[in-house]
Amino acid sequence: MSDIQQEVEVKESALVKFLRATEVDTRMLGMIAALMIIWVGFHIYGQIFNGYGAFLTSRNLWNLSVQTSSIAVMATGMVLVIVTRHIDLSVGSLLGVTAMLMGVIQAWVLPKYLGLGHPMIWIITVVFGIVFGAMIGACHGFLIAYLGIPAFIVTLGGLLFWRGSAWWVARGETIAPVDQTFALIGGGPYGTVGATGSWILGILVCAAIVLALYSGRKQRIKFGFPLRPMWAEYLIAGIGSAVTLGAVLVVNSYPWPKGIVRRYAEANNIEVPAEGLFISHGFAIPVLVALAVGVGMTFLATRTRFGRYVFAIGGNPEAAELAGINTKKMTMMIFALMGALTGISAVIASARLNSATNALGALDELYVIAAAVIGGTSFAGGIGTIYGAILGALVMQSLQSGMVLVGFDAAIQQMVVGGVLVTAVWIDTLYRRKSV
């Protein structure tokens, strides 16, 4: 008996001890590993077959971050929807109609009253987009919670209804360009915070990591709970800071294209030296928006009553009801939140495109759901994390743009994405069966 026990203890090797000490989520490690394999894989594939590895370049990584933003924002909301055993198939269409309405407002309506380029235009437009999204989401939630129509049906209807409305808003016209300030939210060379701004942000994030670890430790000491060993705390702080500052280095090493630099220099009367002027992009604004949403949603999901109820409802809806939680109101609020996040994504997507088209966001619902599910959100309900969904969105987008970079056929791209989705969920199922 004791022999067996000893053996088990020996088997609990360095790795297990390491994982326990750092309290790192093994699923997250797995996802990061998968992401690294995808990144390095595409880079090497490009080097071998195209003679040029384009993936691990600052330019591609910067673009990747911008491309991921819109899906990532919606995926954080989809986690809560799926955790409560619902689904939202309407987000792509809702994004489309919201973007169209925002286009109409900022290009056709507001300039008439405020004048073109008025600083209030982008603010009114963004607020409108978020409120409109939240209201439509609340309508979906009302139908689901109070009238008892399954979420699948309500949002399937929404998928058709809102795509149709998106066309109907401007009879299929494309509205362009959007307001100049509004366009900055979509990224692009001007829609960034620059090198200095990126460094300041990076350092602030590092400080926040250290502060969070410190206050967490203080809290545990106060209640006499088990602590992480000191080396683990230092290691987590070190890795977190290294990743943050590494990201700053990457985005700062991607310079503005020559044409933009020339125009910028002319506009500001700067002499361009012969060897050219190096102006860094720095973090793109949509990426910062997505990160802020991620932090906010993580806080909501893990630190507030709202989040606790979301997970309790997902784990056992009946128990949540019996514990006195107003599950109907919660359902409505979750869908309203999903709608508001879709509004934010609509801002990012239409700003990035610098126009609103009625096809904007088509098929986004599937990428959003795939991102949440690849990120470990379970359709059985009750399980899912925000950071997982963001990583999931990054995985999806990495595959997508990686295949474009190495020149895969569009048909192959779809097949690969479909295959990866199913495989990812299968691996997740295996992992769960083993860990519980």
Added chain:
Amino acid sequence: MAKSATKKAKGPSADPNAGKTPLVEMKDISIAFGGIKAVDHASCDLYPGEVVGLLGHNGAGKSTLIKILSGAYPRDSGQIFVDGQEATVANPRDAKGYGIETIYQTLALADNVDAAANLYLGRELLTRWGTLDDAAMEAETRKVMGRLNPNFQRFKDPVKQLSGGQRQSVAIARAIHFNARILIMDEPTAALGPQETEQVGELIHQLKADGIGIFLISHDIHDVFDLADRVTVMKNGAIVGSARTEDVTKDEVLGMIILGKCPDGAIPGPGALAA
């Protein structure tokens, strides 16, 4: 038989609760699901410091009646009185407001969160910033569980991973931690071994001494008979009758459960077999 014969002569003994206000009184409660009358004009009451066993076959309507009291089901008709005042119990939140706590047969735990989150579900402790105070909740949970189940150490695990007995103690802890005045225990020992069952018995004695009224629901008379002061028996949704445990034998109560036959020691209800 001789014992029951002497009781037959006596009839129901003097009511020690005479003149007192019941802690809770359910009057003429009915509920139907589709065409089936799950509870049919049922009345029952409970006094402070009293344990009332609610007995009946599976499907007799015990759990349904009690779910009306805990606010899980809206009743079709009838009244609920708490401390003699008519009470509005439309949902579980209302019931908790009156100090009515329930340990459900299914335990009603959110399986994917830990013991502390379940204990405080719907009544979370918050920090002064309005965020969840997980550390304080865990610390309190450690205290409560330390009393109920001193061996329990798995505070970080989702309750799904706990044993039946451990889950049961989480459900019990949740019901007694918030100063319950009326405690409803629906098959509380169904998932427990003999030793844990005994612990629940001790707990019931202790709660009783604190003046808490307890409804103990079971389909097994042996679970209830030794713990209860009174039994109320249901059959086909109606009350067969109610009796002080000292006035009746187990066999007579079994007769009530199976046949709906009311012995002399009991006060017959509308569901009693016509004599």
